[in-house]
Amino acid sequence: MRYRKILIPVGVVLFSVLVASLLRATKQQAVINPDEERVWSVETTSVRIGDERPNVHLFGKIIAGRQANLRSLSAGVVVSVSSNFIDGGKVVEGEKLIAIDPFVAERKLLEQEALLSEAKSRYEELLVTRSSDLALLGEEQQQLDIAQSDLSRYEELESGVASKQKVDEKRLGASQAKGVVLSRQQQVSVLNTKIQQQQAVIDRHDASRERAVEDFENTQMYAPFDGYLTDIKAAQGMQLKSGDFVARLIDADRLEVRIFLSNSQFGRMFASSSSFPPLEIKWNVGETEFLFDATIERMESQIDSSLGGVHVYARLGSGASESFLRPGAIVNVLAQDRVYENVVRLPEEVLYDEDTVYVVIKGRLRKRHVSVVGRDENYVLLRGALLEGDLVVLTRFDGIGEGVAARSLP
Known part of the structure; x- marks a missing residue:
């Protein structure tokens, strides 16, 4: 019994050695042919020569392209702002953006209108006075004509018919009438000058009124064109001075x-x-x-x-x-880009050393020298020793070179 326990393991080991020796003895030796060449399977693309306009x-x-810096043209407190007067707000041309308290501008406008009305009334008064003086001048001119005519008649009478005293009286009357006419003419001339001066006063007050109207209108700011607001610097209740920057408008x-x-x-x-x-x-x-x-x-x-x-x-x-x-x-x-004539457009991975591509000819790789004339994203535009229909190798692998055996995958 004791020998049986020893013989069984020994027998198993001997049997294993025998089987291993048998397998080793019957193993077929692989015949290595040192002249066998590897043929590479490669993807290719066909050459097409033509004109290309890449991107x-x-x-x-x-x-x-157009923007405007909006500035306050009037001083005062901002009393209201548009709901679109916010950063990024879209506004349309003519939309009211902000309103400034118009109290001061309104009072100035009323004052200028009152001064203009007063100047116009004074002008009308001078016109009426001149009209009256011209009418009086006409009457006084008639009186002068009568006095001069009367004097002429007395001077023509023969000596002794009219006394010297009477002639002197007529001469004095004619002289006085002429003095009245000259005085009236002077008054009319002065009135004409005053009327011209008053017209200048009216023009000055009218210009002041126009400025007051503009100042009053400037209390309201409107969008000059459609656009978006940015850089908002004004808000309701803010005190602004004339010329303060309030926002930027982008067309x-x-x-x-x-x-x-x-x-x-x-x-x-x-x-x-x-x-x-x-x-x-x-x-x-x-x-x-x-x-x-x-x-x-x-x-x-x-x-x-x-x-x-x-x-x-x-x-x-x-x-x-x-x-x-x-x-x-x-x-x-x-x-x-410009138009490139007579070029080949190929993926950039076909290029080696920036001047070489490989083509498959009769099961062999052949080197072709090319020059890169342009690029289009991941493609290159080439000129060189390539013919229409050549199969250019797309697959990259170690050991690629002139004469390597290769076949083009369908």
């Missing part, structure tokens, strides 16, 4: 995007035409994308050579005014 991807900043219908173009980008975009190309504006807010059209209207008036480029300004289409787009937003700008 230029830029960034821009939304700015206000809702004239939003612009300010874009920087490098010298090369500017040159390419306007190489074939002097007109500005249309733009597509993308504004990303979270996962939502808003699209707008825009047209370049102008470039900056002065070019800073240290920047290596130029800023241009594009006006957004009418749809921007109905959106939530506001000045300060950063947007993506999509513009058309």
Whole structure:
């Protein structure tokens, strides 16, 4: 019994050794062929040579194409404000924004109207006086004519018929009548001068009244155009002085995007035409994308050579005014590049060392030298030793090179 317990484990071990030896002895040896070559399966794309006009991807900043700093034109206490007079509030042209206490301006207007009325009354008085004096002058002129005619008759009578005393009396009467006429003419002349002076007084008071009317109207502030309010600095009950800043109004219908173009980008975009190309504006807010059209209207008036480029300004289409787009937003700008003739458009991963691509010809990779003439997002525009229909390798792998065996995947 004791020997049986020992023989069983020993037998199992011996049996295992025997089986292992048998398997080792019957194992087939793999024949290694050192001349066997690996064939790489690669994805390819066919070459198509043609004209391409890629897009230029830029960034821009939304700015206000027109804005106005609203300032108080009258001094006083703000007695009321519009419900839209808040930061971001949308207002329309002619909408009343704030009202200033009109008491002082109203009193000044009444005072100027009273002074103007008084000046006009004085003017009418002078006209009436002149009219009366002119009527009296006519009567006095007739009396002078009669006196001079009477004197002439006495002077023509023969000596002895009319006494010298009588002639002297007639001469004195004519002289007195002439003095009265001259005095009346002087009074009329003075009245004409006073009337002219009074007309000047009326004009002065009328100008003062117009200023008073303007001051009174300036107690009400109205929106000069449609837009959005920002930088609100006034509130009901606040004391304002003339010229105080109260808010800034941004034109809702004239939003612009300010874009920087490098010298090369500017040159390419306007190489074939002097007109500005249309733009597509993308504004990303979270996962939502808003699209707008825009047209370049102008470039900056002065070019800073240290920047290596130029800023241009594009006006957004009418749809921007109905959106939530506001000045300060950063947007993506999509513009058309120049037309590249006789180029190949390929994914940028086909490019090695910026000047080499590989094509599959009769099961082998062949190197082709190319030059990059442009880019379009993740694509490159190439010119070089490529033929129409060539299969360019898309798959990248270690060991790629001239003469490597490869087959194109369907």
